[in-house]
Amino acid sequence: MTLLSVRKIGKRFGGLQAVNDLSFDVAAGSIKALIGPNGAGKTTIFNLVSGFLHPDCGEIVFGGEAVHAMPSFQVASRGMVRTFQNIRLFPKMTALENIMVGRHVHSRAGFFAGMLNLPSTWEEERRIREKSIEIMELLGIACHAGTEAIRLAYGQQRVVEIGRALACEPKLLLLDEPAAGLNMRETNEMGGLISKIREMGVTVLLVEHDMSLVMKISDEVVVVSYGEKIAEDRPLAIQKNREVIRVYLGDDAC
Amino acid sequence: MARRYLAVAAFASLIVAIQMATFFTGTGYHLTQLTMTAYYSLVTVGLCMLIGYAGQISLGHAGFFAIGGYVAAFLTTWNLNPYQGVFVSLLKRSGALVPRTDLYGGTLLTVHPWLACAAAILLTIVIAYIVGGPVLKLKGHYLAMATLGIGIIVYRVVLGTDFLGASDGISEVPGFPLPGGLAIIGDASSRVSNYYLAWGLVILGMVLLLNLIDSRVGRALAAVHGAEDAAGAMGIPTARYKLYVFVLSAVFAALAGVLLTHYNGGVGPSEAGVMKSVRYVAIVAIGGMANLWGALSMSLVLNYLSLRGYFGTYDDAVFGVILVLIMLFAPDGLLRRHLLSDLKRVFSRDPSEEEAP
Numbered sequence: 001m002t003l004l005s006v007r008k009i010g011k012r013f014g015g016l017q018a019v020n021d022l023s024f025d026v027a028a029g030s031i032k033a034l035i036g037p038n039g040a041g042k043t044t045i046f047n048l049v050s051g052f053l054h055p056d057c058g059e060i061v062f063g064g065e066a067v068h069a070m071p072s073f074q075v076a077s078r079g080m081v082r083t084f085q086n087i088r089l090f091p092k093m094t095a096l097e098n099i100m101v102g103r104h105v106h107s108r109a110g111f112f113a114g115m116l117n118l119p120s121t122w123e124e125e126r127r128i129r130e131k132s133i134e135i136m137e138l139l140g141i142a143c144h145a146g147t148e149a150i151r152l153a154y155g156q157q158r159v160v161e162i163g164r165a166l167a168c169e170p171k172l173l174l175l176d177e178p179a180a181g182l183n184m185r186e187t188n189e190m191g192g193l194i195s196k197i198r199e200m201g202v203t204v205l206l207v208e209h210d211m212s213l214v215m216k217i218s219d220e221v222v223v224v225s226y227g228e229k230i231a232e233d234r235p236l237a238i239q240k241n242r243e244v245i246r247v248y249l250g251d252d253a254c
Numbered sequence: 255m256a257r258r259y260l261a262v263a264a265f266a267s268l269i270v271a272i273q274m275a276t277f278f279t280g281t282g283y284h285l286t287q288l289t290m291t292a293y294y295s296l297v298t299v300g301l302c303m304l305i306g307y308a309g310q311i312s313l314g315h316a317g318f319f320a321i322g323g324y325v326a327a328f329l330t331t332w333n334l335n336p337y338q339g340v341f342v343s344l345l346k347r348s349g350a351l352v353p354r355t356d357l358y359g360g361t362l363l364t365v366h367p368w369l370a371c372a373a374a375i376l377l378t379i380v381i382a383y384i385v386g387g388p389v390l391k392l393k394g395h396y397l398a399m400a401t402l403g404i405g406i407i408v409y410r411v412v413l414g415t416d417f418l419g420a421s422d423g424i425s426e427v428p429g430f431p432l433p434g435g436l437a438i439i440g441d442a443s444s445r446v447s448n449y450y451l452a453w454g455l456v457i458l459g460m461v462l463l464l465n466l467i468d469s470r471v472g473r474a475l476a477a478v479h480g481a482e483d484a485a486g487a488m489g490i491p492t493a494r495y496k497l498y499v500f501v502l503s504a505v506f507a508a509l510a511g512v513l514l515t516h517y518n519g520g521v522g523p524s525e526a527g528v529m530k531s532v533r534y535v536a537i538v539a540i541g542g543m544a545n546l547w548g549a550l551s552m553s554l555v556l557n558y559l560s561l562r563g564y565f566g567t568y569d570d571a572v573f574g575v576i577l578v579l580i581m582l583f584a585p586d587g588l589l590r591r592h593l594l595s596d597l598k599r600v601f602s603r604d605p606s607e608e609e610a611p
Binding site (some may be wrong): 050052071072073076077082084088089090091092093097100101102103104105107108109110111113114115116117121124125128164168227240 | 479489
């Protein structure tokens, strides 16, 4: 079953065609990777899918609903949640509070309920806290709950950011270079974590530069170059694809 | 949560202690300035929520204060006697209009203060909502300049409108009646009750805001402040939340404007002035930005000193200087959480205590 369907989208920045006539599907329950050389348009595609940018043409269908014209918060509330290449945690908030923000779409208390501290919000607050702690325990970062999030080690910040996204209980998790800045051991752990997330029933779409990670965990890989899709296949087939080798290593390598 | 209310109780005791002190020293006249301080503090804590917690600056809040004050003053002094008709008599019969006598014994028919207050708040909500939508798309100093512009517009409008008294403002505003024979009015005989009414309202406002900070919405606002794009990616409608907190802080300012106008018996264009807006921002800044208690205590001290005339003719300059000094030397404000440890670091020569880069 297809969870996300990107259909013939295009995006132009001035004279640069950043994304051109690009289509791919993400099957529910799979891990799909988006790779390509620097400047290929991967992050633009990510921004288009998550509602941070809107395509000039084409459509993006998520769970049977067209989402390409929605602002990012509406996309998120429908169950497609992203992380950022440069970690974007909320400063001056603890790791736990960061993850509690992730429960936003699953809770309801508004301005008046909050100001009046209505008893009806107490139960909700308790559930938000419990669920957030549960997620931290699952990710093995519960010991950092009370620490200001941006004071944690880089690798831990990444995990907190993923935890925050998981707190939204997404159907589709978009990971923008989850292994960027991590050492080899941390990258391995990240691979294990992503597989674990998929086992929880969350579909994953990731952009990643670390080829060993991509080849190990993904079910399918989409390769983009200059904003166009040049290949889409299983990892082993992608490694042998002549066109992919050409864009990564140059003509002489073939 | 217990700590939250403990602080509120401590502050309430301070308010009682101040009144006791003036009672036993026979200096009850101080309460007049302290009551006015309370209403200015209401603006400050509302603005602190907007600036410190939601991260949105406004240099136009004196404008909202003035909108509240002027609507209340105009409606409660506008004599409807010459306009006898079906509509007016209907309003009169429903209690929306009240007859009263003016200073010279003439009879007036004016809008009931409660209705005028409701109209003032409603108008403020509408204006803040309409203006806030487009303006809050701006960030940083662009937002500061746009809100400054709003403040200037309100100032020039009240200054240039004849029926709002132009440069004289509106005077002879009646008291604001409350249940139990109380009223918000500047008479010496009701000085003590007004002192407690005003500070009671501030404490109520503080409780509401402190609750809000610790709620789901408070976390969402802090998230918008910290990383707006990431907040959106978590499903938070950032534009709507910024607008709501802007309207909320405008309502705090307008309510303060309404009540202080009734207390003072009038309102003038200086209340809408840009320097008033700067003053509110300066107090929030020196209080520590995201620190409601800091803003409140600084407001109490500085407004009181200003109203008692300690700053003399340099009144506005003092607040300008405060703002510059805070921005230069202590952008986190004077009263902040890690004040003691920071001071220790300043005076310690041990390099290991220097903040890590």
